[in-house]
Amino acid sequence: MATQIVMDQTGDTRHCFNPDDTEALSKAEERFKSLTSVGFTAAVRDAAGKATVTRSFNPTAEETLFFPRLVGG
């Protein structure tokens, strides 16, 4: 199972999906596009735990984290 984690007011919302399921994968890609189009940053972790920012949907990513646009505090 792959997971998309979206930071939100509740802490975070997790969307789990089976990457082998075409429909679920398509929904996950749609979610990726809709979040990044409104300014969310998508980050993935590799096996060693290193985070990288990704600009396009990666169907093999185990876990993708989305956080909102950064602003000066």
Added chain:
Amino acid sequence: MFAHRLISATRHLWRSLAECSRKVQDLRERLRTVEDIREARGISLLREWLSPEQSAQFDASKCFDVVGCDSGRRYRIRHGTGTNVHEIDDGGRPVMGWCFVPSGHFTAGDVMLAQKIALETNERAALAVANRFPVQLPRRTYSDAPPGRAY
């Protein structure tokens, strides 16, 4: 007769006030629980993304260090939701504060995680939106001061 009615009405009023007060107290406690759950979820998510070294440092001192991907400079992210990122020198002393947060209302764990990922993956963009602030170095004591200088 009138006095009897007055006493009865007063009692009723006090009972209603006590009931309202109890309901407000219950609501406050429920809100506190919801906030505590949000906080705990934020910290739990942060821990999942920290390296083992960062996790150990966070356990020990409620802060962790990250290295900026572009400049190689070190930053210390403290527990908090604002003005909690300090650029540090080789000795671990703060030299400059950087304030940037994800837009919206987020818990400390979520804010710290967004700051960590931003500095480690796109430091320049993070600092471009950040506001700088001077950091207060710990005051030196007379015994630390070199001779001949007034502190």
